[in-house]
Amino acid sequence: MNQQISIVIAGPRGKMGREAVSMVSGTPHFTLAAVIDSKNAGKKVSDLEGMPSLDVPVFDDAKLCFAEIRPDVLIDLTKPEIGKVHLEQALEHNVRPVIGTTGFSDEDLERLQNLAKEKELGAIIAPNFAIGAILMMKFAQMASKYLPDVEIIEKHHDQKLDAPSGTALKTAQLVREVREPKSQGHPEEREDLPGARGAELDGIRIHSVRLPGLVAHQEVILGGEGQTLTIKHDSMNRTSFMPGVKMAVEAVVNLDHLVYGLENIIE
Ligand SMILES: NC(=O)C1=CN([C@@H]2O[C@H](COP(=O)(O)OP(=O)(O)OC[C@H]3O[C@@H](n4cnc5c(N)ncnc54)[C@H](OP(=O)(O)O)[C@@H]3O)[C@@H](O)[C@H]2O)C=CC1
Numbered sequence: 001m002n003q004q005i006s007i008v009i010a011g012p013r014g015k016m017g018r019e020a021v022s023m024v025s026g027t028p029h030f031t032l033a034a035v036i037d038s039k040n041a042g043k044k045v046s047d048l049e050g051m052p053s054l055d056v057p058v059f060d061d062a063k064l065c066f067a068e069i070r071p072d073v074l075i076d077l078t079k080p081e082i083g084k085v086h087l088e089q090a091l092e093h094n095v096r097p098v099i100g101t102t103g104f105s106d107e108d109l110e111r112l113q114n115l116a117k118e119k120e121l122g123a124i125i126a127p128n129f130a131i132g133a134i135l136m137m138k139f140a141q142m143a144s145k146y147l148p149d150v151e152i153i154e155k156h157h158d159q160k161l162d163a164p165s166g167t168a169l170k171t172a173q174l175v176r177e178v179r180e181p182k183s184q185g186h187p188e189e190r191e192d193l194p195g196a197r198g199a200e201l202d203g204i205r206i207h208s209v210r211l212p213g214l215v216a217h218q219e220v221i222l223g224g225e226g227q228t229l230t231i232k233h234d235s236m237n238r239t240s241f242m243p244g245v246k247m248a249v250e251a252v253v254n255l256d257h258l259v260y261g262l263e264n265i266i267e
C-alpha cells in the first residue's frame with residue numbers, strides 16, 4: 001500500500017501551481033494540507049479564483065506554514081528568488097522540498113546540497129518534470145560523446161522570467177560531464193550584434209526564444225562531419241509535468257540528500 005504523504009504547495013495560483021493542486025488533490029495517497037500564496041493569507045483554497053472547492057488553508061509565510069502544518073513535502077512552483085528561500089526554510093523545518101522552480105546557479109545548488117546533507121534530509125530540484133524532456137537530456141548527453149559540437153535552442157512562452165531555461169542549463173551541464181570544454185564555431189568568429197551566438201557554458205551555445213503561443217520546447221542540435229543530429233522535446237501543456245511531480249514526491253520521502261534532476265530518480 002502507498003504511504004500517505006502530506007503536501008504543501010507554494011504558488012498555487014500559477015500556471016504550474018494550479019495543475020499541481022489538481023494532481024495532489026486527485027491522488028488518493030496524497031493529502032493537500034495547505035498552500036503558500038503571498039497575497040491570500042487566511043483564506044481557503046476554495047476562496048481563490050478558479051480553484052477547486054477545497055477546505056485547505058492558505059498561508060503567506062512558509063515558515064509559519066511548516067511550523068503549524070508539519071507537512072512531509074513542499075512542492076514549490078513560484079519564482080527563482082522565492083524557490084531558494086522556500087527550499088532552505090523547508091529543510092530547517094524538516095520538510096522535504098520538491099522544487100520545480102528554475103533559476104538556480106551552481107553556487108545556489110552547492111549551498112543547498114550542503115544544507116540537505118547537514119540535515120540528512122531528502123530534497124529534489126527538478127529543472128524539468130516531463131519524462132520526455134528528461135529522456136531528451138539523457139539522449140543529448142549520450143550523443144555528445146560522439147558528436148561533441150552541441151547547440152541548444154530552448155523556446156518558451158513569453159511570461160517566463162529566467163533565461164536560459166533550467167532545462168537548457170541542465171542539458172549543458174550533462175553534456176559538460178562527458179565532453180571536454182571546447183570552443184565551437186570558427187576560432188575567429190565575431191558577433192556583429194552582441195548575443196548573436198547565444199549564451200555559453202563551457203563552449204556549448206544556448207539560444208533562448210520567448211514567444212506567445214509557446215509552452216516549453218527544446219532542441220539539442222549536434223553536428224559532425226557531413227551530418228547533424230537533432231533531439232527535440234515539446235511540452236504542449238502543463239499536465240505533461242504532473243507524472244514527474246508525483247514521482248518526485250514519492251521519491252523524496254525516502255531520500256536523505258538533495259537530488260538535482262529527475263534523471264537521477266528514473267534510472
Ligand atoms: N520543473 C518543471 O518541470 C517546470 C518548472 N517551471 C518553473 O516553475 C515556476 C513557476 O512557473 P509558472 O507556473 O509558469 O509561473 P507563474 O508565474 O504562472 O506562477 C508563479 C506563481 O508563484 C506565485 N508566487 C510568487 N511569489 C510567491 C511567494 N512569495 N509565495 C507564494 N507564491 C508566490 C505567483 O503569485 P503572484 O500572482 O502573487 O505573483 C504565481 O502564482 C517557474 O520558475 C518555472 O520556470 C515551469 C514549468 C515546468
Ligand SMILES: O=C(O)C1=N[C@H](C(=O)O)C[C@H](O)C1
Pocket residue numbers: 102127128129156157160161164165166167168215216217
Ligand atoms: O517556465 C516554464 O514554463 C518552464 N520552465 C522549466 C525550465 O526552465 O526549464 C521547465 C519547462 O521548460 C517549462
